[in-house]
Amino acid sequence: MIKESELKPENASFRETVPAGDYFLKVVKAGETVRILDLEGNQAADTLFYNAHNPTERYSAVDTIREQGNVYLTAGSKLMSSENNVMLEITADTCGRHDTLGGACAAESNTTRYALEKKCMHACRDSWLVAVTEHEELGMTKRDITHNINFFMNVPVTADGGLTFADGISDAGKYVELKAAMDVLVMISNCPQLNNPCNAYNPTPIEVLVWS
Amino acid sequence: MLQSAAPLYDDLIPGGSHWSFIMRRGHVLRLIDETGGANVGMLMYNPENPLERYNMPDTLKNQHTFLLTKGHVLLSDMGRVFASIIRDDLGWHDTVSGTCNADQVEKRWGKKTYQEAHNHYHRNGFSSFLNELAKYGLGKKDLTANLNWFSKVKTDDDGNMAYVSDHSYAGATVDLRFEMDTIVVLHTCPHPLNTTPDYPRHPLRYQLFKAAPVTDADPCKISSPEATRAFANTALYHMMQS
Ligand SMILES: [Zn+2]
Numbered sequence: 001m002i003k004e005s006e007l008k009p010e011n012a013s014f015r016e017t018v019p020a021g022d023y024f025l026k027v028v029k030a031g032e033t034v035r036i037l038d039l040e041g042n043q044a045a046d047t048l049f050y051n052a053h054n055p056t057e058r059y060s061a062v063d064t065i066r067e068q069g070n071v072y073l074t075a076g077s078k079l080m081s082s083e084n085n086v087m088l089e090i091t092a093d094t095c096g097r098h099d100t101l102g103g104a105c106a107a108e109s110n111t112t113r114y115a116l117e118k119k120c121m122h123a124c125r126d127s128w129l130v131a132v133t134e135h136e137e138l139g140m141t142k143r144d145i146t147h148n149i150n151f152f153m154n155v156p157v158t159a160d161g162g163l164t165f166a167d168g169i170s171d172a173g174k175y176v177e178l179k180a181a182m183d184v185l186v187m188i189s190n191c192p193q194l195n196n197p198c199n200a201y202n203p204t205p206i207e208v209l210v211w212s
Numbered sequence: 213m214l215q216s217a218a219p220l221y222d223d224l225i226p227g228g229s230h231w232s233f234i235m236r237r238g239h240v241l242r243l244i245d246e247t248g249g250a251n252v253g254m255l256m257y258n259p260e261n262p263l264e265r266y267n268m269p270d271t272l273k274n275q276h277t278f279l280l281t282k283g284h285v286l287l288s289d290m291g292r293v294f295a296s297i298i299r300d301d302l303g304w305h306d307t308v309s310g311t312c313n314a315d316q317v318e319k320r321w322g323k324k325t326y327q328e329a330h331n332h333y334h335r336n337g338f339s340s341f342l343n344e345l346a347k348y349g350l351g352k353k354d355l356t357a358n359l360n361w362f363s364k365v366k367t368d369d370d371g372n373m374a375y376v377s378d379h380s381y382a383g384a385t386v387d388l389r390f391e392m393d394t395i396v397v398l399h400t401c402p403h404p405l406n407t408t409p410d411y412p413r414h415p416l417r418y419q420l421f422k423a424a425p426v427t428d429a430d431p432c433k434i435s436s437p438e439a440t441r442a443f444a445n446t447a448l449y450h451m452m453q454s
Binding site for chain 2: 056060061062063065066069070071072082084097101102103104106108109111112113115116142143144146147155157158159161162163164165
């Protein structure tokens, strides 16, 4: 569902551009709104959310899709935690559909999906592993890397049980906006995937904005 | 696919229960829906390094599928094959709906404590998984998207999910051939989308067999280039073991 935001970028309390292949890590407080902006189009923002006070509680892809009865995310979707609590709600979306079944790229999954010799190519899980090791104060490790949201990705499920990676439905300037229902740690890998035609083999930057 | 017709072991797990064990590679775990209507939640971990675990997204996207059936492999997050589905009587098993928790079970079927119902108390999948995971030093952080054997959840063109009741029948069988040593965590609690009026309580019969050797023409190994590469990764992992 396409829903524009009323919020103006010039009123944001925080703005940061995240280059492709980098991670983004920030606590967004309950009541604040965070926007992820696809600056150049068809870029995947692989995103994980944690309860900022207890990262053992985290975004759960399966609980989210089951509780809303739909496999796609868009405006109105409530993102559920592993403890069955609402973490955030998508309040605006100019893209219309986001994926949470396809997971993130990893060095190891690059070997199976593309070719065995792709194992040393930079991947989303590497970005998260760097994020948690560079922030020891969070007490997080690979155990905390779970099934993520792929903002701006289109992964249609067919009625006979197929799964396809379709061309992106995002474009330069499209965005998704989420209002936090609890204090959440936002951890994004701005995907460095060079093997997937969805981004025309050209990963591009995103921007993250927060309104208090 | 099986080296012998007689099972090495045969056991029944009551409905609404949980259990776990280690499968050794080269063996087959046969799951049988004893009464029809079963749901079996499953998680998998590498006993050598439990940070390696079943990965739903990698399993689905590598095989371009939303459902699991014969010919598919169950992948770890490390690009390896925990198990191959070498037989399936049903054609569709769910791995995207997660598992029921205490709140859902109480809302749908009421609360039944041990004090009032003894071993027929209402257990839920979330607590059941945690109970078994704790036996291996694992916990909430290790919970991941689970498999729901014998359950079918389909979607329409808009992505709306629908649970298909009466999908499984008495005697329906799934054979999983393990390609790696694997901690298998199971529960027989209801599927989280099942709306049957009474708490569904269906046992699981499971049997263990020795597997026949996996050849280069094995249907699971050659089912897709992705599966072939996952088998290659698994072979590399085992290279220094005889
Ligand atoms: Zn990626």
